Amino acid sequence: xxxxxxxxxxxxxxxxxxxxxxxxxxxxxxxxxxxxxxxxxxxxxxxxxxxxxxxxxxxxxxxxxxxxxxxxxxxxxxxxxxxxxxxxxxxxxxxxxxxxxxxxxxxxxxxxxxxxxxxxxxxxxxxxxxxxxxxxxxxxxxxxxxxxxxxxxxxxxxxxxxxxxxxxxxxxxxxxxxxxxxxxxxxxxxxxxxxxxxxxxxxxxxxxxxxxxxxxxxxxxxxxxxxxxxxxxxxxxxxxxxxxxx
Amino acid sequence: xxxxxxxxxxxxxxxxxxxxxxxxxxxxxxxxxxxxxxxxxxxxxxxxxxxxxxxxxxxxxxxxxxxxxxxxxxxxxxxxxxxxxxxxxxxxxxxxxxxxxxxxxxxxxxxxxxxxxxxxxxxxxxxxxxxxxxxxxxxxxxxxxxxxxxxxxxxxxxxxxxxxxxxxxxxxxxxxxxxxxxxxxxxxxxxxxxxxxxxxxxxxxxxxxxxxxxxxxxxxxxxxxxxxxxxxxxxxxxxxxxxxxxxxxxxxxxxxxxxxxxxxxxxxxxxxxxxxxxxxxxxxxxxxxxxxxxxxxxxxxxxxxxxxxxxxxxxx
Numbered sequence: 001x002x003x004x005x006x007x008x009x010x011x012x013x014x015x016x017x018x019x020x021x022x023x024x025x026x027x028x029x030x031x032x033x034x035x036x037x038x039x040x041x042x043x044x045x046x047x048x049x050x051x052x053x054x055x056x057x058x059x060x061x062x063x064x065x066x067x068x069x070x071x072x073x074x075x076x077x078x079x080x081x082x083x084x085x086x087x088x089x090x091x092x093x094x095x096x097x098x099x100x101x102x103x104x105x106x107x108x109x110x111x112x113x114x115x116x117x118x119x120x121x122x123x124x125x126x127x128x129x130x131x132x133x134x135x136x137x138x139x140x141x142x143x144x145x146x147x148x149x150x151x152x153x154x155x156x157x158x159x160x161x162x163x164x165x166x167x168x169x170x171x172x173x174x175x176x177x178x179x180x181x182x183x184x185x186x187x188x189x190x191x192x193x194x195x196x197x198x199x200x201x202x203x204x205x206x207x208x209x210x211x212x213x214x215x216x217x218x219x220x221x222x223x224x225x226x227x228x229x230x231x232x233x234x235x236x237x238x239x240x241x242x243x244x245x246x
Numbered sequence: 247x248x249x250x251x252x253x254x255x256x257x258x259x260x261x262x263x264x265x266x267x268x269x270x271x272x273x274x275x276x277x278x279x280x281x282x283x284x285x286x287x288x289x290x291x292x293x294x295x296x297x298x299x300x301x302x303x304x305x306x307x308x309x310x311x312x313x314x315x316x317x318x319x320x321x322x323x324x325x326x327x328x329x330x331x332x333x334x335x336x337x338x339x340x341x342x343x344x345x346x347x348x349x350x351x352x353x354x355x356x357x358x359x360x361x362x363x364x365x366x367x368x369x370x371x372x373x374x375x376x377x378x379x380x381x382x383x384x385x386x387x388x389x390x391x392x393x394x395x396x397x398x399x400x401x402x403x404x405x406x407x408x409x410x411x412x413x414x415x416x417x418x419x420x421x422x423x424x425x426x427x428x429x430x431x432x433x434x435x436x437x438x439x440x441x442x443x444x445x446x447x448x449x450x451x452x453x454x455x456x457x458x459x460x461x462x463x464x465x466x467x468x469x470x471x472x473x474x475x476x477x478x479x480x481x482x483x484x485x486x487x488x489x490x491x492x493x494x495x496x497x498x499x500x501x502x503x504x505x506x507x508x509x510x511x512x513x514x515x516x517x518x519x520x521x522x523x524x525x526x527x528x529x530x531x532x533x534x535x536x537x538x539x540x541x542x543x544x545x546x547x548x549x550x551x552x553x554x555x556x557x558x559x560x561x562x
Contacts, residue, residue: 078454084453090449092450
């Protein structure tokens with residue numbers, strides 16, 4: 001697997017008169033766990049959408065590894081090894097859990113350009129292994145639409161992991177999860193190979209401090225702090241934004 | 247598990263009954279009925295290709311008749327130049343359908359939903375206008391007439407002529423079965439599953455690395471070429487090709503057949519095509535404003551039988 005550095009430089013995103021992001025620079029070296037935190041509306045998900053290629057920045061550049069990814073569509077960035085999860089689970093609701101994971105594994109192994117019902121042994125074996133590892137093998141034949149919230153969040157992460165990304169963007173994985181589900185999700189994220197670059201947006205600060213090596217803080221679309229967890233905790237502007245809760 | 251097996255069993259059963267029933271038609275049906283059944287089979291091929299777009303790829307095309315009509319004209323033009331082989335005439339229809347579908351798809355597929363529907367409708371009507379006005383090629387509203395029926399090497403030796411209703415009906419039945427098998431294979435393939443993934447959640451598919459536009463375009467071109475084959479058969483069957491074949495009402499009638507029969511099933515459009523054509527025939531004989539009744543039936547199906555005739559069979 002290639003190592004992928006993720007960086008945005010001078011990124012501004014304007015929606016009409018509103019600037020969702022203003023000249024944000026964030027540079028995540030390959031293999032680093034980076035958390036992006038900030039109050040609601042700070043521009044965290046916008047930042048992930050810019051990195052993933054769903055949103056073109058009004059100004060600024062996105063780099064994946066050494067490559068300028070700014071003009072590339074989302075699917076090309078995925079081919080460069082970029083994976084992501086979504087804040088609101090976006091699964092294939094009409095398909096079974098196993099079929100969901102199959103689409104992710106197949107994308108990596110040989111894509112969908114086969115016009116006959118192929119047997120795909122390699123794909124099926126890997127899908128079974130991944131369902132086991134994610135603790136959702138018992139749900140394999142259930143339709144995604146019928147899953148509970150926690151199960152959906154876990155499948156959401158498994159879909160992203162099945163693409164075996166070199167860099168992974170994770171959007172609020174803990175939102176709405178129970179205590180046990182949080183622990184399971186945290187373990188799953190901590191077990192990611194060390195060379196995977198991770199950018200995680202999360203409100204659960206316990207999870208953030210357990211995972212992140214560095215933290216970037218956004219407020220109203222502006223980066224107000226960037227540093228190790230200890231530095232960010234000590235930063236007076238961050239304390240102001242978080243009213244001392246950090 | 248047991249329920250799953252029952253669910254899987256209804257389909258081959260229905261297919262077998264349908265095939266046997268259709269194959270027996272020339273043995274008992276009056277000549278006029280054989281003619282209508284032939285028309286319905288051709289329309290069924292056309293509707294199946296639309297179901298592949300609508301049911302599997304999730305693309306509500308309202309201009310599908312463009313490829314049907316273009317296929318018919320391509321076949322007619324070639325047939326009037328003394329080419330009478332069945333295979334070349336079907337191939338030219340398929341190629342013409344695909345050739346026109348590629349640019350129309352490339353432009354229309356930049357939009358989705360209602361905008362896609364409106365764009366395909368607009369392109370379809372543009373081609374209809376072309377068929378009316380490009381008189382040096384199409385002879386305008388008069389159409390191309392006097393298209394001979396095709397020949398097939400083996401059939402001549404057996405002394406079977408496609409000018410007779412029975413053999414021509416069987417030809418259409420064979421093409422319909424082959425179309426069904428081809429589309430069924432595509433639907434079950436990784437390609438078909440990819441299309442369904444894109445239909446359900448394009449954003450996620452792109453995030454996984456699937457170039458969704460290319461897959462949709464491939465589906466659009468495949469459906470266009472099959473519609474072109476149906477058009478070729480229509481030209482051979484009628485002996486003429488007129489602009490009517492490209493008119494938006496033909497696209498609309500195919501959509502009705504797909505929805506009434508049951509989308510995302512490939513069998514549904516076949517049932518729908520027969521229901522619509524025989525319904526049209528029966529109603530128009532006795533009721534002056536039969537479109538009103540057809541429209542009411544369509545609305546009733548959309549509201550109360552969303553899975554169409556196939557859904558009813560399945561429940562029974």
